[in-house]
Amino acid sequence: MKLYDMKDAPNPRRVRVFLAEKGIKLDTVQIDIMGGENLQEDYLAVNPRGVLPTLQLDNGSIIDEAAAICRYFEDTHPAPPLFGDTPQSKAAVESWIRQIETDAFTPAADVLRNTNPVFENRSVPGTSDTPQVPALAERGVQRIQGFYARLDQHLATSSYVAHNCFTAADITAMCAIDFAEFVGVEVPAELVRLAEWRTRVSARPSAAA
């Protein structure tokens, strides 16, 4: 089994942090997205979408999408539970992961991919051949700011993102926010709950994975 990974990319990081929390070690293959290695024949033979991360099982089949890969390992290595352990907590983790992907990850990707010349005609991840739309970068900044405010408000009633304990939703949010800062959208100083939560989850050894 091996994980197709890129050390500096935020979605592969979600999987690495999750694996570190579970104490799972995997062989990895590094793919250079900036250099377009994910769009070359060799990688497309593994994952025709040309996106990362991808998990390849020993039987040759593949699983992509960071959340789906993490779910696979939640089933194979149930302890500690990172997708909730009751119907309600499982639903809360699912809800937050979807919100974070839609309202933070995609907008941060929109900022990067619609401004950086490396992504000219690559404004959508993978094999899409799509031109840049600068207005999407502006919209992305606004959406990320809205997400920051909403998560800060939510953290008034919960010490972690979903259901008051550390889960894959915290991992997803930490990776999304680090990515958003990388593209230039800082967490405003007045969002103190968000800053405190972020310091706490970023101090976990898994965050360095």
Ligand SMILES: N[C@@H](CCC(=O)N[C@@H](CS)C(=O)NCC(=O)O)C(=O)O
């Ligand atoms: N929803 C996907 C997003 C995958 C994605 O966009 N990955 C980026 C790296 S963070 C990628 O593969 N980019 C390829 C490219 O830029 O062409 C997931 O959760 O895995």
